[in-house]
Amino acid sequence: MRLIETKLKDCFVVEPNVFADDRGYFFESYNEEKFNKALGQNINFVQDNESFSSKGVLRGLHFQKGEFAQAKLVRVIKGEVLDVAVDLRPDSPSFGKYESVVLTGENKKQFFVPRGFAHGFVVLSDTAIFSYKCDNFYNKESEGGLIFNDKTLNIDWKLPESECLLSEKDKILPTFETLF
Numbered sequence: 001m002r003l004i005e006t007k008l009k010d011c012f013v014v015e016p017n018v019f020a021d022d023r024g025y026f027f028e029s030y031n032e033e034k035f036n037k038a039l040g041q042n043i044n045f046v047q048d049n050e051s052f053s054s055k056g057v058l059r060g061l062h063f064q065k066g067e068f069a070q071a072k073l074v075r076v077i078k079g080e081v082l083d084v085a086v087d088l089r090p091d092s093p094s095f096g097k098y099e100s101v102v103l104t105g106e107n108k109k110q111f112f113v114p115r116g117f118a119h120g121f122v123v124l125s126d127t128a129i130f131s132y133k134c135d136n137f138y139n140k141e142s143e144g145g146l147i148f149n150d151k152t153l154n155i156d157w158k159l160p161e162s163e164c165l166l167s168e169k170d171k172i173l174p175t176f177e178t179l180f
Protein backbone atom coordinates (compact mmCIF):
# COMPACT_ATOMS: atom_id res chain seq x y z
CA MET A 1 0.00 0.00 0.00
CA ARG A 2 1.03 3.61 -0.66
CA LEU A 3 0.09 6.78 1.25
CA ILE A 4 -0.04 9.91 -0.90
CA GLU A 5 0.12 13.35 0.70
CA THR A 6 -2.65 15.84 0.01
CA LYS A 7 -2.85 19.60 0.42
CA LEU A 8 -4.24 18.98 3.90
CA LYS A 9 -1.73 18.22 6.67
CA ASP A 10 -2.06 14.61 7.99
CA CYS A 11 -4.74 13.71 5.39
CA PHE A 12 -3.69 11.02 2.89
CA VAL A 13 -4.94 9.09 -0.12
CA VAL A 14 -4.25 5.37 0.36
CA GLU A 15 -3.55 3.15 -2.66
CA PRO A 16 -3.72 -0.57 -1.78
CA ASN A 17 -1.83 -3.29 -3.65
CA VAL A 18 -4.38 -5.04 -5.83
CA PHE A 19 -3.68 -8.60 -7.03
CA ALA A 20 -5.59 -9.28 -10.24
CA ASP A 21 -5.75 -12.59 -12.06
CA ASP A 22 -8.09 -14.42 -14.41
CA ARG A 23 -10.45 -15.08 -11.43
CA GLY A 24 -10.81 -11.41 -10.55
CA TYR A 25 -8.93 -9.48 -7.84
CA PHE A 26 -7.75 -9.61 -4.22
CA PHE A 27 -6.50 -6.83 -1.96
CA GLU A 28 -6.07 -6.20 1.72
CA SER A 29 -8.62 -3.42 2.31
CA TYR A 30 -7.07 -2.79 5.72
CA ASN A 31 -3.99 -4.09 7.54
CA GLU A 32 -3.39 -2.45 10.91
CA GLU A 33 0.35 -3.09 11.00
CA LYS A 34 1.01 -1.91 7.44
CA PHE A 35 -1.31 1.10 7.74
CA ASN A 36 0.12 2.35 11.06
CA LYS A 37 3.69 1.82 9.82
CA ALA A 38 3.03 3.82 6.66
CA LEU A 39 1.16 6.53 8.61
CA GLY A 40 3.77 6.73 11.37
CA GLN A 41 1.19 6.62 14.16
CA ASN A 42 -1.05 4.01 15.81
CA ILE A 43 -4.66 4.38 14.80
CA ASN A 44 -7.03 2.00 16.57
CA PHE A 45 -10.20 1.71 14.46
CA VAL A 46 -13.14 0.55 16.57
CA GLN A 47 -16.20 0.92 14.35
CA ASP A 48 -16.97 0.06 10.72
CA ASN A 49 -19.82 1.80 8.89
CA GLU A 50 -21.50 1.21 5.55
CA SER A 51 -24.01 3.31 3.64
CA PHE A 52 -25.82 2.89 0.32
CA SER A 53 -26.88 5.96 -1.62
CA SER A 54 -28.27 6.89 -5.02
CA LYS A 55 -26.88 9.44 -7.48
CA GLY A 56 -26.72 12.97 -6.14
CA VAL A 57 -27.03 11.99 -2.48
CA LEU A 58 -24.67 14.17 -0.45
CA ARG A 59 -23.89 13.04 3.08
CA GLY A 60 -22.05 15.68 5.11
CA LEU A 61 -20.19 17.64 6.01
CA HIS A 62 -20.02 15.93 9.39
CA PHE A 63 -17.71 15.57 12.36
CA GLN A 64 -17.91 14.59 16.02
CA LYS A 65 -16.76 17.14 18.59
CA GLY A 66 -14.25 16.96 21.40
CA GLU A 67 -13.35 13.59 22.93
CA PHE A 68 -15.60 11.83 20.44
CA ALA A 69 -13.79 13.19 17.38
CA GLN A 70 -13.25 10.47 14.77
CA ALA A 71 -10.48 9.68 12.34
CA LYS A 72 -11.88 7.83 9.31
CA LEU A 73 -10.50 5.56 6.61
CA VAL A 74 -13.09 5.67 3.84
CA ARG A 75 -13.58 3.75 0.60
CA VAL A 76 -16.13 2.90 -2.05
CA ILE A 77 -16.99 -0.75 -2.59
CA LYS A 78 -19.25 -0.11 -5.60
CA GLY A 79 -19.91 3.05 -7.57
CA GLU A 80 -18.23 6.46 -7.60
CA VAL A 81 -18.22 9.32 -5.11
CA LEU A 82 -16.47 12.63 -4.70
CA ASP A 83 -15.14 12.49 -1.16
CA VAL A 84 -14.34 15.72 0.68
CA ALA A 85 -12.39 16.52 3.85
CA VAL A 86 -12.16 19.98 5.46
CA ASP A 87 -9.41 20.84 7.95
CA LEU A 88 -11.11 22.38 11.03
CA ARG A 89 -8.00 22.44 13.24
CA PRO A 90 -7.29 26.15 13.98
CA ASP A 91 -3.55 25.49 14.55
CA SER A 92 -3.11 23.58 11.28
CA PRO A 93 -1.36 25.19 8.27
CA SER A 94 -4.25 23.85 6.16
CA PHE A 95 -6.99 25.20 8.48
CA GLY A 96 -10.10 26.08 6.50
CA LYS A 97 -8.90 24.30 3.38
CA TYR A 98 -10.56 21.30 1.71
CA GLU A 99 -9.38 18.37 -0.37
CA SER A 100 -11.53 16.23 -2.66
CA VAL A 101 -10.77 12.82 -4.15
CA VAL A 102 -12.77 10.58 -6.46
CA LEU A 103 -13.18 7.17 -4.82
CA THR A 104 -14.58 4.32 -6.91
CA GLY A 105 -15.07 0.57 -6.68
CA GLU A 106 -12.73 0.42 -9.66
CA ASN A 107 -9.83 2.60 -8.44
CA LYS A 108 -10.05 1.12 -4.90
CA LYS A 109 -8.50 4.29 -3.54
CA GLN A 110 -9.08 5.10 0.12
CA PHE A 111 -8.95 8.42 1.96
CA PHE A 112 -7.63 8.84 5.50
CA VAL A 113 -9.38 11.74 7.25
CA PRO A 114 -7.88 12.47 10.70
CA ARG A 115 -9.68 13.71 13.81
CA GLY A 116 -10.42 17.44 13.60
CA PHE A 117 -11.76 17.29 10.04
CA ALA A 118 -15.26 17.56 8.60
CA HIS A 119 -16.08 14.81 6.10
CA GLY A 120 -18.67 14.21 3.43
CA PHE A 121 -19.25 12.82 -0.02
CA VAL A 122 -21.57 13.12 -2.98
CA VAL A 123 -22.53 10.15 -5.17
CA LEU A 124 -21.59 10.54 -8.85
CA SER A 125 -22.68 7.07 -10.07
CA ASP A 126 -26.24 5.69 -10.19
CA THR A 127 -25.66 4.15 -6.76
CA ALA A 128 -22.72 3.76 -4.38
CA ILE A 129 -21.83 1.55 -1.46
CA PHE A 130 -19.61 3.51 0.94
CA SER A 131 -17.64 1.75 3.66
CA TYR A 132 -15.42 3.27 6.33
CA LYS A 133 -13.59 2.69 9.58
CA CYS A 134 -13.75 5.08 12.55
CA ASP A 135 -11.30 5.30 15.47
CA ASN A 136 -13.98 6.43 17.90
CA PHE A 137 -17.54 5.31 18.55
CA TYR A 138 -20.63 7.13 17.31
CA ASN A 139 -21.85 9.66 19.83
CA LYS A 140 -25.04 11.41 18.76
CA GLU A 141 -24.69 14.19 21.33
CA SER A 142 -21.29 15.19 19.93
CA GLU A 143 -22.36 15.36 16.27
CA GLY A 144 -21.45 18.55 14.45
CA GLY A 145 -21.51 19.69 10.85
CA LEU A 146 -20.89 22.30 8.18
CA ILE A 147 -23.23 23.23 5.34
CA PHE A 148 -22.11 21.62 2.07
CA ASN A 149 -22.33 24.78 -0.04
CA ASP A 150 -20.51 27.01 2.41
CA LYS A 151 -19.46 30.22 0.64
CA THR A 152 -16.14 30.49 2.49
CA LEU A 153 -15.04 26.95 1.54
CA ASN A 154 -16.61 27.11 -1.94
CA ILE A 155 -16.31 23.33 -2.44
CA ASP A 156 -16.63 22.11 -6.04
CA TRP A 157 -18.91 19.06 -5.62
CA LYS A 158 -18.81 18.31 -9.39
CA LEU A 159 -22.63 18.30 -9.44
CA PRO A 160 -24.96 21.29 -9.75
CA GLU A 161 -26.26 22.27 -6.29
CA SER A 162 -29.81 21.59 -7.51
CA GLU A 163 -28.90 17.93 -8.09
CA CYS A 164 -27.50 17.38 -4.58
CA LEU A 165 -29.90 15.45 -2.32
CA LEU A 166 -29.45 16.08 1.41
CA SER A 167 -31.14 14.92 4.61
CA GLU A 168 -33.29 17.54 6.35
CA LYS A 169 -30.64 17.62 9.08
CA ASP A 170 -27.84 18.37 6.59
CA LYS A 171 -29.81 21.13 4.85
CA ILE A 172 -29.61 23.32 7.95
CA LEU A 173 -26.01 22.74 9.04
CA PRO A 174 -24.07 25.86 10.11
CA THR A 175 -21.62 27.83 7.97
CA PHE A 176 -17.86 27.82 8.48
CA GLU A 177 -18.06 31.44 9.64
CA THR A 178 -20.54 30.65 12.41
CA LEU A 179 -18.32 27.80 13.62
CA PHE A 180 -15.11 29.86 13.82
Ligand SMILES: Cc1cn([C@H]2C[C@H](O)[C@@H](COP(=O)(O)OP(=O)(O)O[C@H]3O[C@H](C)C(=O)[C@H](O)[C@H]3O)O2)c(=O)[nH]c1=O
Binds near residue numbers: 120
Ligand atom coordinates in the same frame (compact mmCIF):
# COMPACT_ATOMS: atom_id res chain seq x y z
C1 LIG B 1 -23.00 8.01 11.70
C2 LIG B 1 -23.88 7.07 12.44
C3 LIG B 1 -25.26 7.14 12.34
N1 LIG B 1 -26.04 6.25 13.03
C4 LIG B 1 -27.48 6.34 12.87
C5 LIG B 1 -28.08 7.70 13.18
C6 LIG B 1 -29.24 7.81 12.21
O1 LIG B 1 -30.40 7.25 12.79
C7 LIG B 1 -28.82 6.97 11.01
C8 LIG B 1 -28.32 7.78 9.83
O2 LIG B 1 -27.35 8.68 10.32
P1 LIG B 1 -26.87 9.88 9.42
O3 LIG B 1 -28.03 10.45 8.65
O4 LIG B 1 -26.08 10.81 10.31
O5 LIG B 1 -25.91 9.13 8.39
P2 LIG B 1 -24.89 9.86 7.39
O6 LIG B 1 -25.50 11.10 6.83
O7 LIG B 1 -24.40 8.83 6.46
O8 LIG B 1 -23.71 10.29 8.36
C9 LIG B 1 -22.35 10.07 8.05
O9 LIG B 1 -22.04 10.96 7.03
C10 LIG B 1 -20.68 11.26 6.78
C11 LIG B 1 -20.28 10.64 5.47
C12 LIG B 1 -19.71 10.91 7.83
O10 LIG B 1 -18.51 11.05 7.63
C13 LIG B 1 -20.16 10.46 9.15
O11 LIG B 1 -19.52 9.23 9.44
C14 LIG B 1 -21.60 10.29 9.33
O12 LIG B 1 -22.06 11.48 9.95
O13 LIG B 1 -27.75 6.12 11.49
C15 LIG B 1 -25.51 5.27 13.84
O14 LIG B 1 -26.24 4.48 14.46
N2 LIG B 1 -24.15 5.19 13.97
C16 LIG B 1 -23.30 6.05 13.30
O15 LIG B 1 -22.07 5.93 13.43
